Amino acid sequence: MTELEHRTPEQEWNAWGTAEGASPVSEEVRTLIEQGLGVERRDTPSVSRSEVRVGESRLTAEVRSALAAIVGDDGVRTDDDTRLLHSGGKSTPDLLRRRAGEAESAPDAVVLPGSHEQVCAVLAQCAEHRVAVVPFGGGTSVVGGVEPERGGFSSVIALDLRLLDGLLEIDAESQTATLQAGLRGPEAETLLSEHGFTLGHFPQSFEHASIGGFAATRSSGQASSGYGRFDGMVVRLRVATPNGELDLGRAPASAAGPDLRQLFLGSEGALGIITEVTVRVHPKPREVESEAWSFPDFATGATALRLLAQEGALPTVARLSDEAETMINLATARDVGSGEQTGGCLMITRYEGPRIAARQRVAELLAEAGGSSLGAGPAEKWDHGRYHGPYLRDALLDVNAVVETLETACTWSQLAETCDAVRAALTESLQAQGTPPLVMCHISHVYPTGASLYFTVACGRGEDPVAQWMRAKRAAGDAISRSGATITHHHAVGMDHGAWLTDEIGELGVQVLRAVKSTVDPSGVLNPGKLIP
Amino acid sequence: MTELEHRTPEQEWNAWGTAEGASPVSEEVRTLIEQGLGVERRDTPSVSRSEVRVGESRLTAEVRSALAAIVGDDGVRTDDDTRLLHSGGKSTPDLLRRRAGEAESAPDAVVLPGSHEQVCAVLAQCAEHRVAVVPFGGGTSVVGGVEPERGGFSSVIALDLRLLDGLLEIDAESQTATLQAGLRGPEAETLLSEHGFTLGHFPQSFEHASIGGFAATRSSGQASSGYGRFDGMVVRLRVATPNGELDLGRAPASAAGPDLRQLFLGSEGALGIITEVTVRVHPKPREVESEAWSFPDFATGATALRLLAQEGALPTVARLSDEAETMINLATARDVGSGEQTGGCLMITRYEGPRIAARQRVAELLAEAGGSSLGAGPAEKWDHGRYHGPYLRDALLDVNAVVETLETACTWSQLAETCDAVRAALTESLQAQGTPPLVMCHISHVYPTGASLYFTVACGRGEDPVAQWMRAKRAAGDAISRSGATITHHHAVGMDHGAWLTDEIGELGVQVLRAVKSTVDPSGVLNPGKLIP
Known part of the structure; x- marks a missing residue:
């Protein structure tokens, strides 16, 4: 196993990412939200660490010693600081609650297994002692996926997988790598690059999210046009359950029944x-090229993306911002040469390695479809800031604004209607609450039959900002579900999307999930309240 | 719904396909098997229809009238001819048994539902009356998938889906089509081509197999390099179960939990x-180009295919025959201009529509990897005979030979070892039985991480040819399983591969399948004895 020298730094308890990554909003952005959204100039900072109410640990001495017998004393942490860092994910409601000092729901302990076998043993003990288990990778869920719910059990542990951080095997001929689940994005890339490979999976959460989390949530990265979704990269999975283990995936493709992976x-x-997880890896590209394009409007740009996807002539990254997102990009980035872009919709294309061969055909199709090249400038600017979005959210939460994102996917023929319906639902809900929003949208994952829609919403902070956002989110989710789109393209179900899962897979589909759960987790200790309604 | 004018003709009860498609072996081939395999010159014809023992129907009058109330009197067939045509699939053992006059296992009735709702109602009645249900599309299973097993129930029906033959919807913008399950390959293509589309799914069974069968068995077609596997084409599935229906798939991709499709x-x-099934469709290609290549040996050709798949520079069809298959192709096709091919391994490439753009890069890679172009001739010859293989098998069964195929898939790094192990197992088993075989192999489905291996075995007919083949098959399956490859890449599990499924998905995986089955089919009437060991 290759040893990892540099570990991903811990995130802040009350913000996305690390303190080093954070920066306050510029005066320009502050003016923009005041003038554009009527947000009153007011500082709304987080409480300090000392003001946080971390719930008491309810872990019994018996359970603690049973777990310590597996992972060692040092592997069972019950101090407040560690529990606070595992008290939930990174959605805006999660952050708003912690910034207000609420951490009563912190897990009763954080357990750090060092091997697959220790994970199996911990699960067996938790099932026996009826202790809920919340797996914790990077903790970057934005849908309540790592909420430490006890779910009727006496206590709950966060099972932090960070010690499972090995690159177990490289098969250079088959271009596969076996990675342990606790590896964070940059750690996995560091290990793979020593062998000349990349995974090509770069979601916005890349700097902190984990390999196991990517798999468990069907993550999709910004380079999905070139490298595919994470679920599509997986060749083999090893899974520990309270009822034994599964080792699934023997071949690149199989007809040996349902695909249990x-x-x-x-x-x-x-x-x-x-x-x-054994994943397909790619030779690390030596060359990268970028080009930004402008389209007169979102529909024209979307049609261009559709033509690329349907012909199979795709860059590694293809993303199209709508008019509002393009305008905000321009307004907040006057320092970069954005060429002749004066409105319309910005499209970013990026080509890595063998995808460079497609560039000429892509450019032909984009130009034919109504696009104008803006050169590399705005695309390089996007690349430079590609993981910064969540930090900007933190900064806006400091200045009386609320910012959150949500996403969906649907067929090309339903795209415009779905986009309009979601935008209308968000606008209507937040307007009715006295905080008219700016709703921005982009397409960042394209397929021959459809695409994702990713919305960013910004508005003034209401009296109860968590309730304010939850109302808007409910309206958006209802609109997505009514339009026949999926409730989530890459954020997963967690606790926040459970209400719509039955719409999506039907009552019998939910029964099937329950039957599977009863088989692998008869006592129901695994991540209560998540996924299954 | 578009009406279908031309229905696929019925297959022969004792052979693959139609009487029109059949032809006796040439004197050349007959000499070849005599000299090459030591097969004694002897005719081994099928019995005639009048000699066949079709089992008595055990359908009770009560069940018949319950079913007739749903599908009409004409929709419940109990005559011997219809039941004989549904008495099993088209594996060599299936054909050997029927050619010997054995059809005791014919289903007790053949039921023809005309709609999704009728399928649901039939399943409810069968669950209530405890009658086993074997779904029947094209009846082309080669793994016992449509064997009319009663499985402990009093009777069994074949649920023939041929009346579900509609193209229900075309979404030209999203390039999807909704097809009913009973459509045969050519029927689906006829309907789609009226709208300018193709499905691009052309397995060897294409002329008779059905859309529902493609989905239910994870079929993969000869053009999988260009159009993908059938499971990868599916956007949405509608499924009838005894416990209600499922309608799965709302978007090109989703993170809304496990993918129940x-x-x-x-x-x-x-x-x-x-x-x-709602599937992705493609504009029907206007242009097609073909080119055959010669490689000095199988390993060199396989490496060339690997390089194509890993770079993503793929033709629509890419297949490589090993030395034995190449030699037999040459020996049996002296009439066609096979250029300078004088040994080595033959590779067929074919490019349709937008894939033509990749041809230059593919040719570069193939030449660099040691290939020599043979021009279009042998590739066009392959195209001409691409569905003929099973007819040749029938003809060989007439002349004292046994021919059968089996297939697997594994990673590139395991390919040579797996191929050698399977070839050795087959050779050893059949040699020990006094019938030394010719084992041929080809690669016809390639992926970045691995490929399929498809074996064709020919040998003299033993005393009990079914038992003879079953012994060889068991040896090959054991070798596949031991080598860590999948027991089937595109033929499915049926009854013939059940013995190895537990190796492949583990005991807990089998338990998961059983739990799902108990949920959707509590009485267990659906296709007893198939898939789940």
Whole structure:
């Protein structure tokens, strides 16, 4: 096993990412939200650490010693600081609650297994002692996926997988790598690059999210046009459950019955703990090229993306901002040469390695479809800031604003209607609450039959900002579900999307999930309240 | 719904396909098997129809009238001819048994539902009356998938889906089509081509196999390099079960939990009856180009295919025959201009529509990897005979030979070892039985991480040819399983591969399948004995 020298730094308890990554909003952005959204100039800072109410640990001495017998004393942490860092994910409601000092729901302990076998043993003990288990990778869930719910059990542990951080095997000929689940994005890339490979999975959460989390949530990265979704990269999965283990995937493709990997991909810790993933890897590209394009409007740009996807002539990254997102990009980035862009919709294309061969054909199609090249400038600017979005959210939460994102996917023929319906639902809900929003949208994952829609919403902070956002989110989710789109393209179900899952897979589909859960987790200790309604 | 004018003709009861498609072996081939395999010159014809022992129907009058109330009197067939045509699939053992006059296992009735709702109602009645249900599309299973097993129930019906033959919807913008499950390959293509589309799914069974069967068995076609596997084409599935229906798939991709479509793809009628499939379709290509290549040996050719798949520079069809298959192709096709091919390994490439753009890069890579172009001739010859293989098998069964195929898939790094192990197991088993075989192999489905291996075995006919083949098959399956490859890449599990499924998905994986089955099919009437060991 290759040893990892540099570990991903811990995130802040009350913000996305690290303190080093954070920066306050510029005066320009502050003016923009005041003038554009009527947000009153007011500082709304987080409480300090000392003001946080971390709930008492309810872990019994008996359970503690049973767990310590497996992972060692040092592997069972019950101090407040560690529990606070595992008290939930990174959605805006999560952050708003912690910034207000609420951490009563912190887990009763954080347990750090060092091997697949220790994970199995911990699950067996938790099932026996009826202790809920919340698997914890990077803790970057934005849908309540790592909320430490006790779910009727006496206590709950966060099972932090960070010690499972090995690159177990490289098969250079087959271009596969076996990675342990606790590896964070940059750690996995560091290990793979020593062998000349990349995974090509770069979601916005890349700097902190984990391999196991990518698999358990069906993550999709910004380079999905070139490298595919994470679930599509998975060749083999090793899964620990309270009822034994599963080792699934023997070949690049198989007709040996249902593909059971697809039950555990997206299972969000409710059906098992993914401990190892064998993924397809790619030779690390030596060359990268970028080009930005402008389209007169979102519909024209979307049609251009559709033509690329349907012909199979795709860059590695293809993303299209709508008019509002393009305008905000321009307004907040006057320092970069954005060429002749004066409105319309911005499209970013990026080509890595063998995808460079497609560039000429892509450019032909984009130009034919009504696009104008803006050169590399705005695309390089996007690349530079590609993981910064969540930090900007933190900064806006400091200045009396609320910012959150949500996403969906649907067929090309339903795209405009779905986009309009979601935008209208968000606008209507937040307007009715006295905080008219700016709703921005982009397409960042394209397929021959459809695409994702990713919305960013910003508005003034209401009296109860958590309730304010939850109302808007409910309206948006209802609109998505009514339009026949999926309730989530890459954020997963967690606790926040459970209400719509029955619409999506039907009552019998939910029964099937329950039957699978009863088989692998008869006592129901795995991640209570997540995924299955 | 578009009406279908031309229905696929019925297959022969004792052979693959239609009488029109059949032709006796040439004197050349006959000499070849005599000299090459030591097969004694002897005719081994099928019995005639009048000599066949079709089992008595055990359908009770009560069940018949319950079913007739749903599908009409004409929809419940109990005559011997119809039941004989549904008495099993088209594996060599299936054909050997029927050619010997054995059809005791014919189903007790053949039921012809005309709609999704009728399928649901039939399943409810069968569950209530405890009658086993074997879904029947094209009847082309080669793994016992449509064997009319009663499985402990009093009677068994074949649920023939041929009346579900509609193209229900075309979404030209999203490039999807909704097809009913009973459509045969050519019927689906006829309907789609009226709208300018093709499905691009052309397995060797294409002329008779059905859309529902493609989905239920995870079929893969000869053009899989260009159009993908059938399971990868599926956007949405509608499934009838005794416990209600499922309608799965709302978007090109989703993170809304496990992908339940992947439980029903490959479910082989044991978890439900697929009645509708929404698939990705492609503009029908206007241009097609073909080129054959010669490689000095199988390993060199396989490496060349690996390089194509890993770079993503793929033709629509890419297949490589090993030395033995190449030699037999040459020996049996002296009439066609096979250029300078004088040994080595033959590779067929074919480019359709947008794939033509990749031809130059593919040719570069193939030449660099040691290939020599043979021009279009041998590739066009392959195209001409691409569905003829099973007819040749029938002809060989007439002349004292046994021919059968089997297939697997594994990673590139395991390919040579797996191929050698399977070839050795087959050779050893059949040699020990006094019938030394010719074992041929080709690669016809390639992926970045691995490929399929498809074996064709020919040998002299032993005393009990069914038992003879079963012994060889068992040896090959054991070798596949031991080597860590999948027991089937595109033929499915049926009854013939059940013995190895536990090796492949583990005991807990089998328990998961059983739990799903109990949920959707509590009485267990769906296709007993198939898929789940």
